[in-house]
Amino acid sequence: MSEPLTAVRNILVRKSGRTILDVPSLDVKTGETLALVGQTGAGKSTLLNVLGLITRPDRGQIFWRGDVVKGGLPGSDVRRRISMAFQSPLLFRGTVRENVAYGLKVRRVPPADITKRVVAILEIFGIADRADANTESLSGGEAQRVSLARAVVFEPALLLLDEPMASLDPGTRDKLIREVTSIIKELGLTCLYVTHSREEAYAVADRLAVIDAGRVAQLGSPEDVFYRPATAAVASFVGTENILPATVFDTAEGLARLRIDGGASETLIEAVTPAVPGSVVTVCVRPEEVAIDSMTPRATGSRRNHLAGKVIGVTILGPTARITVDCGFPLAALITRRSLDELALAPGVPVIAGFKATAVHVIQ
Amino acid sequence: MAVIWDGIVQALKMIVGLNRDLIVILLTSLKVTGTATLIAMLLGLPLGVWLGLSEFKGRKFLVILTNTGMALPPVVVGLFVFLMLSRYGPFGGLDLLYSPRAMIIAEVIIATPMVIGVTLATVQALDQKLVAQIVSLGATRFQLFIKVVREARLGLLAAVTAGFGAIISEVGAVLMVGGNIKGQTQVLTTAIVQETRQGHTAIAIALSIILLALAFLVNWVITVAQQKNT
Numbered sequence: 001m002s003e004p005l006t007a008v009r010n011i012l013v014r015k016s017g018r019t020i021l022d023v024p025s026l027d028v029k030t031g032e033t034l035a036l037v038g039q040t041g042a043g044k045s046t047l048l049n050v051l052g053l054i055t056r057p058d059r060g061q062i063f064w065r066g067d068v069v070k071g072g073l074p075g076s077d078v079r080r081r082i083s084m085a086f087q088s089p090l091l092f093r094g095t096v097r098e099n100v101a102y103g104l105k106v107r108r109v110p111p112a113d114i115t116k117r118v119v120a121i122l123e124i125f126g127i128a129d130r131a132d133a134n135t136e137s138l139s140g141g142e143a144q145r146v147s148l149a150r151a152v153v154f155e156p157a158l159l160l161l162d163e164p165m166a167s168l169d170p171g172t173r174d175k176l177i178r179e180v181t182s183i184i185k186e187l188g189l190t191c192l193y194v195t196h197s198r199e200e201a202y203a204v205a206d207r208l209a210v211i212d213a214g215r216v217a218q219l220g221s222p223e224d225v226f227y228r229p230a231t232a233a234v235a236s237f238v239g240t241e242n243i244l245p246a247t248v249f250d251t252a253e254g255l256a257r258l259r260i261d262g263g264a265s266e267t268l269i270e271a272v273t274p275a276v277p278g279s280v281v282t283v284c285v286r287p288e289e290v291a292i293d294s295m296t297p298r299a300t301g302s303r304r305n306h307l308a309g310k311v312i313g314v315t316i317l318g319p320t321a322r323i324t325v326d327c328g329f330p331l332a333a334l335i336t337r338r339s340l341d342e343l344a345l346a347p348g349v350p351v352i353a354g355f356k357a358t359a360v361h362v363i364q
Numbered sequence: 365m366a367v368i369w370d371g372i373v374q375a376l377k378m379i380v381g382l383n384r385d386l387i388v389i390l391l392t393s394l395k396v397t398g399t400a401t402l403i404a405m406l407l408g409l410p411l412g413v414w415l416g417l418s419e420f421k422g423r424k425f426l427v428i429l430t431n432t433g434m435a436l437p438p439v440v441v442g443l444f445v446f447l448m449l450s451r452y453g454p455f456g457g458l459d460l461l462y463s464p465r466a467m468i469i470a471e472v473i474i475a476t477p478m479v480i481g482v483t484l485a486t487v488q489a490l491d492q493k494l495v496a497q498i499v500s501l502g503a504t505r506f507q508l509f510i511k512v513v514r515e516a517r518l519g520l521l522a523a524v525t526a527g528f529g530a531i532i533s534e535v536g537a538v539l540m541v542g543g544n545i546k547g548q549t550q551v552l553t554t555a556i557v558q559e560t561r562q563g564h565t566a567i568a569i570a571l572s573i574i575l576l577a578l579a580f581l582v583n584w585v586i587t588v589a590q591q592k593n594t
Contacts (some may be wrong), residue, residue, distance in 0.1 A: 054496045075504025084500030086493050092515060102511075103501040154502065 003066050005030045005158060005190045006051060011060035013046055013214075021046045021057070021214045028158070033184055033191040035205035037198060038237065043214040044194045045162050051192060052160045053079050080107065083156035087163040089147035091135040096127065096146050099135060103154040121153040124183060141172040148180060152187060159184065159191045165200060177203050198238050202226060210234045227286075228361055235284045235363070241322075241332040242285040246362075248275045255304075255357060258283060263329035270304045271360035282363040289359035290333035292323055293352045294343055303354040307331065311349045314340070321345075325353045367565060375570035385567070390574055393532070393551040396464050396542075400471035401528045408476045408527065409520060412483025413512055417495060430484065433477025438470075442537030445470040449541065462543035467551070470537040475527035482526050486519025487512060518590050525586050532578065552578075 004027035013021035021043045028034055028051070036044040049055035050062065053069065053076075062069040064078045073079065083103065091099050097118055104114045122128040125145045130138065138146065144164065152159060164180070165173045181204050184191050195201050201208055201222070208225045210217045210233075218230040229235035235243050246258040249268055256275055257268040260283065275281050291303065309327030321340045323333045331353050345351070378386055415426060447453050449461040449469075460466045490512070498511045513520060535553035542549035544558060552575045559568040 049496070052496075052500060054499065073505070074499045074508055075502065079499070080502040082500065083502075084497065086497060088491065088493065090491060090494050090497040092511070106502045106504070106507045150501065160500070 003030075004028055004063070005065060007063040008047075008050065008057075009061045009063070011047075011050055011057045011062075013043075013050065013055065013057050019214055021050065023047060023060075023214075023216055026209065026216060026219070028190060028192060029207075030190055031188060032206040033181070033193055033204055034207045034209060035193045035195060035201040036209050036211055037195055037201040038211035038217075040196055042211045044196075044211045046214075047211065048084075048160050048162055048192055048194050051158075052082055052084050054084070075106075081157040082160065083151040083154070083158070084160040084162065085147050085151040085164050087166045089143040091138075091143055091146060091150075093135070095132050095134055096122070096138070097131045099146055100150045100153050102150060107154060109154075117153055121149045124186075125149045126179070140168055141176060144168060144176065148183075152183070152189065155187065155189075157190060159189045160194075161191065162194045163196065164193075165195070165197075173200075180204070198226075210237055212237070229284060229363065232282050232284075232363065235282075235361070239286065240284045240361070241287045242283070242290070244283045244285075244329060246281055246283045248273075248277050248279050248281060250277050251275075256362070258360075258362070260329050267307055267328065269307075269360060270357040271362050272358055273360075273362035273364070275362055275364050279364065284361040284363065285331070285355055285359060287322065287332040287334040290331060290353055290355045292325070292333050292335055292339065292343060292345065293354060295350050295352060304357040305355050305360070307353045309351060309353060311345050311347055311351055313347065314345060316340075323351075325351060327353055371565040371569045374566035375573060378567065378570045379573065383567075383570070386570060386574065388547055389550055389552055389555045389571065390578075392464065392549070393553075393578075396467045396538070396551060397471065397528065397532045400468045400475055400531055401524065403468070403472045404475035404479045404527045405524050407472070408479025408523065409483055409513065410509065411476075412480040412523065413487050413509055415480065416484045416487025416490075417508070417512065427484065430477050430480045434481045436474060436477065437536075438474050438534050439536035439540070441470050441473050442540035445473065445537070445541045461541060462545060462549060464542070464549055466541040467538045467549060470541050471531040471534065474534060474537060475531050478530050479523045479527040482523035483516075483520055486516045486523060489519070490516055521586055521589060525582065528582060529579070532582075533575070 007027040008023055009025055011021060011023045012019065036047060038044050046055060050057050053062070069078050092102065100118045100121060101114050104117060119128060119131070122131055125148060127142055127145050127149065130142060135143065135146065148164065165177055168176065177200055193204050205222050207220065208222050209219045210225060212233045218225055218234045225234065226238045229238055229240060232243050245261040246269070247261055249257045249259050254272060255270050256273045257270055258281065259268055269283065271283065307327035309325040309331070311323055312326045312330065313324035315322040319337055320334055321337055323335060323345055325331045325333065333353060415423065415430070445466060446461070448455050449458065449466055450456055494515065495508070495512070498508050503511060533553060535557060538551055539554050542554065544550050544554040552571050556568050556571045559571065
């Protein structure tokens with residue numbers, strides 16, 4: 001395994017007597033995009049600033065290619081291998097060209113090279129035609145492209161992005177996320193990407209670190225984090241709306257039957273888990289894994305769990321809808337608007353909620 | 365009323381006729397205030413930017429000190445410089461009292477806190493992430509300073525104007541340490557005081573018109589520069 005590009009050990013950051021970051025260990029591998037996700041105020045930007053040598057931690061060490069970083073003063077060698085872009089484009093006065101050239105200029109790159117490299121990067125970001133525009137005349141999307149081009153033009157070893165899409169409108173954002181993801185791979189950049197949007201994190205990340213209350217709650221592939229959350233807090237952050245306390249009733253052939261605690265239902269839920277009978281666990285089911293059927297039996301395929309209940313809530317979310325079914329405990333399901341209309345779902349309508357045993361994630 | 369009207373007419377005649385006394389006083393004023401403003405700028409801009417960007421123990425104390433400095437009564441500064449430069453003072457041997465240099469020293473002490481204070485406020489009003497952005501793009505401390513000065517240049521222009529404004533109109537301190545010696549240390553403000561006392565209304569009015577015109581000119585140049593950039 002290759003040496004991590006950068007790493008932190010025993011990092012502690014305190015502010016006004018409160019611990020806002022406590023990370024025993026985190027490695028960033030060369031060439032990966034590691035997304036730092038979490039609620040606002042969880043400490044993700046603080047971690048980014050520590051790795052970017054902007055914030056000095058109260059305790060702990062930062063490593064760069066295996067060596068301890070000392071100082072990390074403005075303009076130092078390591079500092080100059082790291083680049084950063086923020087939620088706000090933070091463009092300087094002047095033209096697009098002057099902005100993008102800044103990182104090259106402070107590194108004393110010859111003017112002829114600067115011109116060439118600026119043009120090349122502006123083309124990659126699709127804003128070459130705006131090269132001589134004043135930054136004040138740019139749209140939000142254009143300004144963010146300039147900011148990102150400015151951050152990568154000098155080919156940093158590590159690119160830190162702090163909520164780079166958070167102030168863009170949804171259409172511009174989705175397009176730019178796709179472009180930036182491919183540009184990062186094309187340039188072979190190692191990237192740390194802070195976002196509070198789980199969809200954005202899923203789209204950009206090779207690995208995800210969920211930050212909760214200043215700590216890394218889980219680190220893993222997007223699939224791991226989204227489908228096998230390590231804690232209830234991570235499960236909640238990644239959009240698992242059904243997080244229920246349960247007790248393992250019995251097990252057979254790799255399948256466990258669980259009883260939801262505190263619910264009025266006697267129905268057992270089947271799940272794939274190594275948990276032993278009698279153990280207290282947390283059951284997670286993502287709402288999009290839950291199918292809703294009318295009471296008339298229909299072919300249900302491989303779904304092992306069928307819970308009868310009554311609709312108690314319907315929320316329209318654009319092209320989809322969130323249905324809450326009372327099956328002895330509240331269970332949320334995400335269905336299409338078409339299904340909602342076909343099944344004529346409304347509060348009080350009896351339904352069957354179904355999901356596969358493999359869709360149930362059990363936190364022991 | 366006639367005396368005042370007469371004074372204004374005579375004053376305008378002196379200005380149009382480039383009266384020699386007027387020119388000498390104006391040049392002394394420009395030399396002393398200009399030099400003092402330049403020194404205050406060279407000291408105050410870096411200090412103000414540094415105070416605006418840094419975080420360290422004792423920073424708050426320095427900010428309070430700066431704000432106190434902005435409110436320093438000029439006559440107190442005059443007295444202090446006078447005592448320092450007087451024959452029995454620690455710097456008496458330099459023989460600077462009643463010279464333009466003494467006036468420059470007093471004016472620098474008055475103007476520098478002004479420049480620091482307004483610079484500090486301007487730098488702090490910048491988006492704090494802008495500083496992180498500049499550093500993250502690879503700037504050294506010096507390059508950061510240059511970039512911050514460029515980004516905040518309109519506010520810094522105001523800082524220098526505030527310093528200039530504080531001393532071009534100052535009379536107490538320059539009178540005490542300069543002595544208002546005609547042809548040497550007499551400046552617009554001290555001359556106005558003296559000529560008025562001696563009943564030379566016309567020349568006092570002429571000097572006042574020049575002083576006002578000077579203030580207008582400086583602010584006009586700065587306003588034009590600001591409007592061009594917004």
